Amino acid sequence: MSERTAPRRGAPSAAQGIERYLRHVALERGLSANSQAAYRRDLEAYAAWLEARGVRDLSAVTPETLSEYVVDLGRPADPAAEAARPPLAPASITRRLSTVRGMHRFLFEEGLLESHAGSGVRTPKRAQRLPKALAVEDVEALLAAAGGAPEDGAPGGDDPVGLRDRALLELLYATGARVSEVTALDVDDLLTGAGRGDVWGDPLRALGEGGLLRVTGKGSKQRIVPYGSYAGRALAAYLVRARPPMAERGRGTPALFVGPRGGRLSRQSAWLVIRAAAERAGITSEVSPHTLRHSFATHLLAGGADVRTVQELLGHASVTTTQIYTQVTADTLREHYLLAHPRAR
Incomplete structure (x- = not known):
């Protein structure tokens, strides 16, 4: 059936189209609550824009x-406008247009619109911005500033919050997981090898040499990610000395990382942990949870890891998304070339 000739069973209003599309992405595509909320914000802003121009029927959109x-x-932004807003960056415009296109495409395929208004509309060119990654020395300073450092292979530190923060940052850097993925972890998502014991019973023995992490990413897709002994010992110290007294203040939760009241640690709280550690470490550049994810990928590739492997570890659906990190390592490759090739100079 031609994209321009699909039958229409009754064109929906913008509000009706939004609700129908959001049900689709929630039930059939399994998007996370955060993604659904982002879709709703983008679509409601689009509906408000249409209404301001007198467009109430989506069939009138071309x-x-x-x-x-x-x-x-x-x-x-127009300073005289009632709801003046700054112009959006190309990346934000692309995201909003992608969401709007998705809704129009869905309604067209459902036979509710005669045409797909989003076909042929060009998105603005996005500047190729390299991910921000910290140097290895800065990552080490950041981790040390979190407190609760395991010393000589044994759990160290006495402050429960410091132990938790160190374990959180070590795990973020060790796995490259998104902060939302790490705060959603349960203790049972820490996987141990045969003969290593139980995480609840003897965390140091079970985790001290590193292990595997079961991460639930976008679209509820699960992946298994390894982590090393540094993260393992920090996790063990936290589980032995910090989590029990913190968790008992709440009503009981399987969450791996908990807050001061015993409930699951929020993404916002995790962000504050990272910012505070960066300030204590004297890092002047902007540091966010994604900075550790970028650093994880960049350092792996600089160390010789395969792009496909990094793609799997990060949970990227396409290797194209991962390949941007290869540009970050260009300076390292050039340095190695100059040092190694007999006719490089």
């Missing part, structure tokens, strides 16, 4: 309408 929407998103 490719020209969406092109105008893209241009408007990139315009400087």
Whole structure:
């Protein structure tokens, strides 16, 4: 059936189209609650833009309408406007347009719209920005500043919050997991090898040499990621000395990382932990949870890891997403070339 000739069973309003599409992405595509919330924000902003122009029926939206929407998103804010907003960056415009296109495509395929208004609409070119990664020395300083350092292979430190923060940052850097993935972990997601004992019974024996982590990523897809002895010992110290007294303040939770009231640690709290550690470490560049993820990927590739392996560890659906990290290691490759090749100079 032609994309321009699909039958229409009754064009929905913007509000009806949004609710129908959000049910689709929640039930059939299994998007996370965070992704659903982002979709809703983008689509409600789009609906408000349509309403301001008197467009209430999605069948009235044309490719020209969406092109105008893209241009408007990139315009400087009008100080005289009631709801003045800054112009969006190309990446944000691309994300919003992708969400809007997805809704129009879905409604077209459901036979609720006669045409797919998003086809042929160009997105703005995105600047190729390299991910920000810390030097290995800065990562080590960041981890040390978190406190609760295991010394000489044994659990160290007495402050429960410091022990938790050190374990959190060690695990983020050791696995490259997203902060939302790490805060969603349960203790039972720490996997141990045969003969290593039980995490609940003897954490140091079970985790001290490292292990595997069961991570649930976007779209509820699970992957297994290894972590080393540094993260393992930090986790063991936290599970022995810090988590029990912190967790008993709550109502009982399987969460790996808990807050001061015994509930699951939030993403926002994890972000504050990282920022505080960066300040104590004297790191002047901006550091976020994603910085450790970028550093993980960059350092692996610089050390000779295969791009496909890094893709699997990060949970990227496409290797294209991972390949941006290969540009970060270009300086390292050039340095190795200059040192190793007899006719490089």
